Amino acid sequence: MLNKLVMHICLTWKPHWTPQRTPFIPSYLRPSGRTHLQQVAACLLGRDFWHYWLARYPQTWLWLWSGIAWSILISRMLAQYRMPDICTSTPQLFSRQFISMSIDWCLMIIAMMLPLLKEQTQHVASRMPSTMRSTAIQWFLLAYVLQWLLTGLLIYVLAYSSFNSLPDLTGQINMPSAWRTALPVFGFALAACWVCSPMRRNAQLACSRTIPMRIHGWGARTDSLHYGILSGNFCLRTCWAPMLALMLAQHGLFLMLLVASLLVYERYFLSFKSRALAYAWAGIALAFLLQILFTSQGQSI
Amino acid sequence: MNNPSIIAANNQAQILGSGMLDLRLNLSQGKRQPALNKISLPAVVGSKNGQLLRHAYLHFEHITGRGAPPVYDVYLNLPPVVQNILKQGAHAAIDAELESQHFAGSLGFYGLELSSTPSLEHDGSGMNITLDVADLLNSLRSSDDWNEQTLHVSLLARAPMTLDAAACIGRISLHVVAA
Numbered sequence: 001m002l003n004k005l006v007m008h009i010c011l012t013w014k015p016h017w018t019p020q021r022t023p024f025i026p027s028y029l030r031p032s033g034r035t036h037l038q039q040v041a042a043c044l045l046g047r048d049f050w051h052y053w054l055a056r057y058p059q060t061w062l063w064l065w066s067g068i069a070w071s072i073l074i075s076r077m078l079a080q081y082r083m084p085d086i087c088t089s090t091p092q093l094f095s096r097q098f099i100s101m102s103i104d105w106c107l108m109i110i111a112m113m114l115p116l117l118k119e120q121t122q123h124v125a126s127r128m129p130s131t132m133r134s135t136a137i138q139w140f141l142l143a144y145v146l147q148w149l150l151t152g153l154l155i156y157v158l159a160y161s162s163f164n165s166l167p168d169l170t171g172q173i174n175m176p177s178a179w180r181t182a183l184p185v186f187g188f189a190l191a192a193c194w195v196c197s198p199m200r201r202n203a204q205l206a207c208s209r210t211i212p213m214r215i216h217g218w219g220a221r222t223d224s225l226h227y228g229i230l231s232g233n234f235c236l237r238t239c240w241a242p243m244l245a246l247m248l249a250q251h252g253l254f255l256m257l258l259v260a261s262l263l264v265y266e267r268y269f270l271s272f273k274s275r276a277l278a279y280a281w282a283g284i285a286l287a288f289l290l291q292i293l294f295t296s297q298g299q300s301i
Numbered sequence: 302m303n304n305p306s307i308i309a310a311n312n313q314a315q316i317l318g319s320g321m322l323d324l325r326l327n328l329s330q331g332k333r334q335p336a337l338n339k340i341s342l343p344a345v346v347g348s349k350n351g352q353l354l355r356h357a358y359l360h361f362e363h364i365t366g367r368g369a370p371p372v373y374d375v376y377l378n379l380p381p382v383v384q385n386i387l388k389q390g391a392h393a394a395i396d397a398e399l400e401s402q403h404f405a406g407s408l409g410f411y412g413l414e415l416s417s418t419p420s421l422e423h424d425g426s427g428m429n430i431t432l433d434v435a436d437l438l439n440s441l442r443s444s445d446d447w448n449e450q451t452l453h454v455s456l457l458a459r460a461p462m463t464l465d466a467a468a469c470i471g472r473i474s475l476h477v478v479a480a
Contacts, residue, residue: 055304127474129307201421209424212363212472215310 054134058125059118061137069111073104077253098156105152109145112260113235116267117144119208120231124224127213136213136224143228144235151236155247181292187245188285194241195278203237204272239263242281249288258284305358305476309452315470317370319461321387326452326475356478357435359454361408363471365417365427370468371460375405375432378441378448379455387457402440406432408456410468427471438477 043049054060121137128136194200211230213223242259249255266277309326359375379387383395383403408430419425441447454473462468 052304127307127310198421202419205421205424206419207424208426209419210363210426212312212314214312215307215474219312 051130055125055130058121058133058137059115061134061141062114062117062121065141066111066114069107069114073107073111073256074253076104101156102149102153105156106145106149108256109148109152112256112263113144113148113239114141115260115264116235116239117141117231118268120210120227123210124213124227127215128220129215132215132220136220139221139224140228140231143225144232147229147232147236181295182289184245184249185285185288185292187248188242188281188288191241191245192278192281192285195281196275200238200241201272203234206234207231207238209234245281245284255284305356305478307474307476310472310474311454312472315456315473317366317373317456317458317462317468317470319458321384321458322456323384324454324456324473326454326473327450328452328475329450353439354435354477356476357433357438358476359405359432359434360472360474360476361428361430361432361470362474363427364408364410364413364430364468365471366410366466366468367414367417368463368466370410370413370462370466371458372410373408373456373458375408376400376403376455376457377405377434377437378446378453379403380446384455387455403437405434405437405454413468434475435477 120140124136124140125133209230211223211227213227214220242263246255246259262277262280266274270276309328311324311326313324315322315324359377380399383399386395410428413428416423416428417425452475
């Protein structure tokens, strides 16, 4: 796994090692009669370059939205000196808690899950004319996020009706505190088992499923929405286990970053038959277990 | 190199049978989409290389089905007379040279059932087949009867479809790169 990581980083930074070498600025966009730096600056400021760039790398949208969401999440955490209301307890009215939770849940999904949609975004971009490309991608992403948001709201409403707030789902369950602190261990152990199961491989393959898309008008938009909902559905089936584990671990920011990085690494660099992610989840579960053991030892001393 | 830009697509699912299937790709996008990609396919007049296409791809996407359908030959802009003869099944009566002038390629559906079924090895979206039709389109655009509004795509089975076989094409699209 480490060898592959090093190789992929090298290939990313040394693109001439790859068989398909593409220039950063294509020759037909390069203005003549200037220095190289001026050429690059003129290209970056020009509309044609970004048109070319987004056509060739439509996943730029994903990283852009994800980066913005991470920035907002981090700034909210720094401003409030606590994690946002994805899964933490706040003494607020139901409506305020509901709105706050919806926003934070959306931010979390955009930050963590959008970078995983490279293949789907490229499918949308390649099936649409240039005038429709960016619009179709935004409609696709909107439907995808809505799918996850509805799932989050469903969990929230269920938890609220039973336990009065989402964090109380893990806080008010009538069980010994040692068992309660062990919930993340169980969560990540379950995620590791899920990676090894054939159902997960089936769901992961379903993520690459595509649909025929129209290229004109509202037909193109509705097809993008349809594809976004389908992709969201398949993604839920694939990634529910680590997201559940995160929920049980109360969504620490570092843990969110770690889980998102591992999911991205798996999606971009590993074969769908690889079990590396199972080892990673098992490692996190083990880390939580060791933390519990050392904490309990410290308390007994 | 420019990315190929899509200029036409037919989204109606096409069920393949034993006879000839004729469908149209609308190259002019109507009044509401006057400049889709700013690419059009006007007739080539004289020998102006600037008007030629560098690449043109005919994509057959989301082909799903079962069994072993026959191989289909793909023709572009077949003359109506020839189409009528082919619809009647008189394949031998066609002039071979005329046929080769419109021949784009063949579609073989090996592994169709496997790729149409969601499993642990396939996502079940079906097959995608691409034909390079740049030379054919350039030559058709040089002819007198070129219609820049519509491109006719004809699919002709080499053998009758068996009872236990079926095939359906989800979308046919034309992608081009101008020279």
